[in-house]
Amino acid sequence: MKILFCGEGFPEARRQLATLLPDDELLAFPPDKLGPHIAEADVVVPTVNRVDEELIRKGTFGLIQQFGVGLESVDIGAATKNGVMVARIPSEESGNAASVAEHAILFMLMLSRNWNRLSRAREENRPLPWGSPEGQALLGKKVCIVGLGGIGRELARRLAGFGVRITTVDDHPGRTVPDIEIARQYSLAEIPAALAEANYVVLSLNYTPDRFHLIDTAAIAAMKSGVYLINVARGGLIDPDALLAALKSGHVAGAGLDVFWEEPVDMSHPIFSENVIATPHTAGVTDVSYEGIARAFAENMKRYAAGEKPLYLANAPDRLRKARPGQTVMR
Incomplete structure (x- = not known):
């Protein structure tokens, strides 16, 4: 799968995920450069950047997966309407x-x-x-x-x-x-x-x-x-x-x-x-939290690629967006 980070921050997150998901492609571009790449993405990771209805409509991805908890930058209503699941990683997990x-x-x-x-x-x-x-x-x-x-x-x-x-x-x-x-x-x-x-x-x-x-x-x-x-x-x-x-x-x-x-x-x-x-929004940026978030994130990627429902969903679309070629259709 192609996993697209909406921003070039969080390099340690991508480094850990590259080890846990060796068969997936991790991409990262600044928000103003996402356009040409959004159509290729299977999963979008918002980090701290806005994922609005315009961006959702440009892609065919079926999952917005946060690397962490916060989803305030995601238009969850638009995602639900367009059949896109939205998931986070609970802080205690x-x-x-x-x-x-x-x-x-x-x-x-x-x-x-x-x-x-x-x-x-x-x-x-x-x-x-x-x-x-x-x-x-x-x-x-x-x-x-x-x-x-x-x-x-x-x-x-x-x-x-x-x-x-x-x-x-x-x-x-x-x-x-x-x-x-x-x-x-x-x-x-x-x-x-x-x-x-x-x-x-x-x-x-x-x-x-x-x-x-x-x-x-x-x-x-x-x-x-x-x-x-x-x-x-x-x-x-x-x-x-x-x-x-x-x-x-x-x-x-x-x-x-x-x-x-x-x-x-x-x-x-x-x-x-x-x-x-x-401090620059670094309260949760530690070795322990990054390792824990990366493990939970990787598990959700494996579930999604296998056609299983991801864990920790923040929405429940009535109809899911059609899977990309090569992916298992969601069941």
Whole structure:
């Protein structure tokens, strides 16, 4: 099969897949160069690029398979209408959730221990008084995890050892984490009350269009002064203008951002002059997650080539697009 990546990023993904799928052809082109190659593809991999109805109609591929979880760049409705299956790799199945959870804790610790202030002093060759600046311990603090999916559950498991009080906001009533004490669970409708008591707010919620700017001026105002805000989910969840204003005023003491309102993000944006620790959407980019995602991805390619239904589908077309010559017709 020909597996087309919509972008030239993720080289390590393709390297691992080449080993696992030696009989398949892996192609990668920038979005503006996809046109001449889309008709040849059997499977399309969106990565972080848009797969809209126009692109879907140009091809004859029957599967859009993400290398990871996020499908916000895929027009799933158009894919379903055109008989194209869409699949992802769940974060807990691959080790991705554990990697992202670790990254969220990294943000929490760096913000708590004034990493930016220490780094700037070092870069400017400016000494700080011995024992300064004073840090904040996680012990005894309140952490609100917004989204108790794979990442949220892995985060709760890891935070339990820090002696924090965990609360959660989730859209699945009653979803919990076995053997982990959660002080209180809130629904999404109760998010202002949940935010009000937290020293740290961590976003690990699936992004959907109705959650655009879930964390806006009103939500930030509901948070206690001096809160730390961490986003390892999707950039669209936070209104960057509201966050910038809150950072400038000190209402939000600092932010850890792995995802942004646009990607790649312009690092000259004024928000990065505030107490923000930023990483380029790499929370899940680890040896463990890449190996796990690649194995699950390769298994789905083998299932699809054999005419079997791929795992982890996000849609269910009534009629499937006709298979390409040489492929087994889907059964």
